[in-house]
Amino acid sequence: MATNGELPIEPHKTFDTILVLDFGSQYSHLITRRLRELNVYSEMLPCTQKLSELSWKPRGVILSGGPYSVYEEGAPHVDPAVFDLNVPLLGICYGLQEIAWHHGKNVLAGEKREYGHAYLDIQRHNGGAGHIDELFKGLEDNLEVWMSHGDKLSHLPESFVTIATTSNAPFAGIAHTEKPYYGIQFHPEVTHTPRGTQLLKNFAVEICKAEQNWTMSKFVDQEITRIRKLVGDKGQVIGAVSGGVDSTVAAKLMQEAIGDRFHAVLVDNGVLRLNEAQIVKETLTKHLGINLTVVDASERFLGLLKGVKDDPERKRKIIGNTFIEVFQEEAKKIADTAAGSAKAGEIEWLLQGTLYPDVIESISFKGPSATIKTHHNVGGLLENMHLKLIEPLRELFKDEVRELGTQLGIPEDLVWRHPFPGPGIAIRILGEVTPDQVRIAREADNIFIEEIKAAGLYRDISQAFAALLPVKAVGVMGDKRVHDQVIALRAVQTTDFMTADWYPFDGQFLKLVSRRIVNEVKGVCRVVYDITSKPPGTIEME
Numbered sequence: 001m002a003t004n005g006e007l008p009i010e011p012h013k014t015f016d017t018i019l020v021l022d023f024g025s026q027y028s029h030l031i032t033r034r035l036r037e038l039n040v041y042s043e044m045l046p047c048t049q050k051l052s053e054l055s056w057k058p059r060g061v062i063l064s065g066g067p068y069s070v071y072e073e074g075a076p077h078v079d080p081a082v083f084d085l086n087v088p089l090l091g092i093c094y095g096l097q098e099i100a101w102h103h104g105k106n107v108l109a110g111e112k113r114e115y116g117h118a119y120l121d122i123q124r125h126n127g128g129a130g131h132i133d134e135l136f137k138g139l140e141d142n143l144e145v146w147m148s149h150g151d152k153l154s155h156l157p158e159s160f161v162t163i164a165t166t167s168n169a170p171f172a173g174i175a176h177t178e179k180p181y182y183g184i185q186f187h188p189e190v191t192h193t194p195r196g197t198q199l200l201k202n203f204a205v206e207i208c209k210a211e212q213n214w215t216m217s218k219f220v221d222q223e224i225t226r227i228r229k230l231v232g233d234k235g236q237v238i239g240a241v242s243g244g245v246d247s248t249v250a251a252k253l254m255q256e257a258i259g260d261r262f263h264a265v266l267v268d269n270g271v272l273r274l275n276e277a278q279i280v281k282e283t284l285t286k287h288l289g290i291n292l293t294v295v296d297a298s299e300r301f302l303g304l305l306k307g308v309k310d311d312p313e314r315k316r317k318i319i320g321n322t323f324i325e326v327f328q329e330e331a332k333k334i335a336d337t338a339a340g341s342a343k344a345g346e347i348e349w350l351l352q353g354t355l356y357p358d359v360i361e362s363i364s365f366k367g368p369s370a371t372i373k374t375h376h377n378v379g380g381l382l383e384n385m386h387l388k389l390i391e392p393l394r395e396l397f398k399d400e401v402r403e404l405g406t407q408l409g410i411p412e413d414l415v416w417r418h419p420f421p422g423p424g425i426a427i428r429i430l431g432e433v434t435p436d437q438v439r440i441a442r443e444a445d446n447i448f449i450e451e452i453k454a455a456g457l458y459r460d461i462s463q464a465f466a467a468l469l470p471v472k473a474v475g476v477m478g479d480k481r482v483h484d485q486v487i488a489l490r491a492v493q494t495t496d497f498m499t500a501d502w503y504p505f506d507g508q509f510l511k512l513v514s515r516r517i518v519n520e521v522k523g524v525c526r527v528v529y530d531i532t533s534k535p536p537g538t539i540e541m542e
Contacts, residue, residue: 010055010056011041011043011214011219011222011395012041012043012056012058013056014218014222015041015211015213015214015218016040016041016059016208016209016210016211016213017041017042017043017056017058017059017210018035018040018041018042018043018058018059018060018061018062018204018208018210019042019043019044019045019058019060019061019062020032020035020042020043020044020045020061020062020064021044021045021046021047021049021061021062021063021064021078021082021095022044022045022046022047022064022066023047023063023064023065023066023068023076023094023095023098024047024064024066024067024068024076025064025065025066025067025092025093025094026499026535027064027065027187027189027190028044028064028065029044029357029496029498030189030190030496030498030499031044031062031064031092031189031200032044033189033397033495033496033498034188034189034196034197034200035200035204036214036397036400037197038197038200038201038204038205038212039212039213039214039215040201040204040205040210040211040212040214041210041214042204043395047063047064047066047076047077047078048076048079049079050079050081051079051081051082051085052081057085057087058085058087059087059088059204059208059209059210060087060088060089060090060203060204060207060208060210061082061085061087061088061089061090062089062090062091062092062095062203063078063082063089063090063091063092063094063095063096063098063099064092064093064094064095065092065093065094065095065148065187066093066094066095067094068094069151070094070097070098070100070101070151071101071105071151077098077101078098078102080102083102087180087208088180088181088182088203088207088208089179089180089181089182090135090182090183090184090203091181091182091183091184092183092184092186092187092188092189093148093184093185093186093187095183096153096174096183096184096185097151097152097153097183099157099174099181099183100153100157100160100171100174100183103157103158103159103160104157104158106153106154106155106156106157116146116147116148117144117145117146117147117192118144118145118146118147118166118167118168118169118172118186119142119143119144119145119166119167120142120143120144120145120164120165120166120172120173120186121141121142121164121165121166122136122139122140122141122142122143122163122164122173123162123163123164123165123173124136124141125161125163131175131180131207132161132163132175132177133163134180134202134206134207135163135173135175135182135184135199135202135203135207136163136164136173136199136202137202137206138198138202139195139198139199139202140195143193143194143195144193144194144195145166145186145187145188145192145193145196146186146187146190146192146193146196147166147168147169147185147186147187148187152168152169152171152185153170153171153174155171156171156174157174159176159177159178160174160175160176160177160181160183161174161175161177162174163175163182164184166185166186169185171185172184172185172186173185180207182203182207184199188200216400216403216404216406216407217407219396219404220253220256220404220407220408223253223257223392224253224256224257226392227253227254227257227258227390227392228257228258230349230390231257231258231261231349231390234261235258235261235346235347235348235349236258236261236262236263236334236335236346236347236348236349237254237258237261237262237263237347237349237350237351237390238263238264238265238327238330238331238334238347238349238350238351238387239251239254239262239263239264239265239350239351240265240267240323240327240350240351240352240353241264241265241266241280241284241290241292242266242272242280242353242420242422243266243276243279243280243283243284243417243420244353244417244419244420245398245401245402245405245414245415245416245417245419246353246354246355246393246398246401246419247352247353248283248284248288248353248405248410248414248417249353249393249401249402249404249405249408249410249415250351250352250353250391250392250393251264251284251288251290251351252288252290252405252408252409252410253392253393253404253408254351254390254392255288255289255290256408260291262290262291262351263291263293263331263334263347264284264290264291264292264293265292265293265294265295265327265330266280266281266284266292266293266294266295267295267297267323267326267327267330268294268295268296268297268298269297269298269301269319269322269323269424269426270297270298270299270301270302270435270438271301271302271319271423271424271425271426271429271433271438272424272425273420273424273425273442273445273446274442274443274445274446277294277296280292280294281294283414287411287414288410293330293334295326295330297322297326300322300326301318301319301322302433302434302435302438304318304322305318305319305426305432305433306432306433306434307432308432308433309431309432309470310431312427312542315423315426315427315433315542316423316427316542319422319423319424319426320422320423323422324350324387327350327387328387331347331350331387334347335347347387348387348388349387349388349389349390350387350388350389350390351390351391351392352389352390352391353391353393353401354391354393354394355393355394355396355397355398355401355497356394356395356396356397357397357398357496357497357498359394397496397497398419398462398495398496398497399495399496402415402416416458416459418449418458418461418462418463418464418465419462419463419497421540425438425441425442425445427540427541427542428441428445428465428466428467428468428540428541428542429441429467429468430467430468430469430470430541430542431468431470436523437468440468440485440487440521440522440523440524441466441467441468441487443517443520443521444466444468444487444517444521444524444527445465445466447466447513447516447517447520447521448464448465448466448489448513448517449464449465451509451512451513451516452464452491455509457503457505460493460503461491461492461493461503462492462493462494462495462497462500463490463491463492463494463497463500463539464489464490464491464492464503465489465490465491466487466488466489466490466517467487467488467489467490467530467541468485468486468487468488469485469486469487469488469528471485471486472484472485472486473485473486473525473526474525475518475525475526477518477525482525483525484523484524484525484526485523485524485525485526486524486525486526486527486528487517487521487524487526487527487528488527488528488529488530488541489510489513489527489528489529489530490502490529490530490539490541491503491505492533492534492539494534494539497539498534499533499534499535500533500534500539501533502530502531502532502533505529510527510529513527514527
């Protein structure tokens with residue numbers, strides 16, 4: 001998954017890897033997440049991936065669920081080479097049907113859709129001995145599971161036996177009699193299947209024999225070695241930092257790898273949080289000892305955003321492209337300053353804190369999935385960019401980044417700081433971005449976060465912010481009729497930022513925040529709270 005000339009991040013050369021092939025299920029990423037929680041490295045690729053293009057061989061393969069019917073024209077199908085890898089195979093929901101389709105095309109539409117909780121009856125074979133029973137080893141004979149399917153098997157494929165049933169699915173679990181191939185109709189990756197993680201462990205550890213050695217301490221050593229090889233003895237890197245956990249961890253990792261040859265730069269794009277530039281400068285220089293340059297480009301960004309009202313993708317592209325332009329200009333200044341130094345080499349690398357969820361959401365597969373939005377640090381880059389990207393966190397989920405930050409000795413308050421998007425407040429202002437709109441959004445956001453911290457809720461919430469809606473409402477303030485703007489508060493809980501639930505504040509807390517915002521932020525007369533989960537919503541407003 002290398003970009004712009006970067007040496008690929010290849011943890012599967014060090015760690016046993018379970019390959020997840022994604023057929024477009026909203027749960028696919030959770031399979032990877034659950035395996036990593038078991039300290040088993042897992043990587044997700046589209047189901048259209050040609051295995052001949054891989055430079056590595058997985059210890060096992062999992063076929064995810066998906067919204068399609070295998071028998072429909074144009075339905076996605078896995079590379080047939082999967083069945084020639086001679087590694088264990090597990091099909092989940094659509095994946096089960098894909099295995100059955102490959103072994104006789106015996107799949108049809110069910111008489112009724114099965115969605116929600118179901119109880120699984122396990123069928124043991126050979127007294128529990130042999131590979132057939134390994135998948136449900138150590139699990140109860142009757143399991144609560146989560147179903148989400150409309151199709152099912154019409155009959156058992158040749159050379160397979162039934163290992164689980166439900167009242168609606170007579171082939172809810174199947175296993176090949178000779179090969180370590182398994183299919184299950186339910187979703188073990190979701191929390192609604194209480195023993196699902198144990199089942200995935202049975203597959204990855206007991207059946208695939210994958211070592212449970214994926215840890216952040218080992219990842220640090222591997223990544224530092226890769227960075228040093230990539231940059232060389234004299235090469236220099238310019239680092240994109242924002243003060244958020246992702247860029248902070250990436251910056252600290254880079255400093256550990258190449259020391260003074262790393263140059264951190266904060267671009268003040270005019271849409272940062274209240275006093276953000278000053279706070280980040282103090283944090284990174286005093287607490288982490290990182291050399292930091294702050295570039296005030298706020299007028300430049302706001303000028304380019306002027307008049308952009310109804311196209312959030314255009315906002316992201318403008319900010320992403322201008323961001324890179326400013327970085328290239330600053331890199332040249334740093335390079336010119338360093339010219340003549342015996343230890344200085346050319347600056348040719350740009351550090352970014354791209355995470356795995358960014359990558360997943362920004363890839364558009366030709367069938368199973370669609371692009372949700374462009375992340376500024378994945379899809380909003382200039383085609384003629386002169387700096388090559390280096391993204392050491394590209395394979396990590398958010399909780400893994402926090403664990404990595406702890407390994408690197410970053411203070412707890414920084415490690416647990418809520419995420420802040422690269423396009424900043426610009427995508428929390430629904431409509432045109434102007435200096436006054438930025439002021440309103442900043443002040444409201446600052447009040448919201450202050451009260452969350454004062455209530456001791458900050459660590460319970462994964463991300464929170466105030467957004468400015470493109471509407472006005474009538475209000476009465478100081479016995480006068482006003483026609484002012486509306487602030488929407490959003491706070492979510494999540495472990496991987498791929499799915500999220502809204503945080504259930506009590507009424508008194510929301511009343512306090514609303515009162516403060518309306519009283520203290522000029523131009524606001526109403527406050528609402530967003531109770532949309534992800535999906536169907538995204539965490540950010542745009």
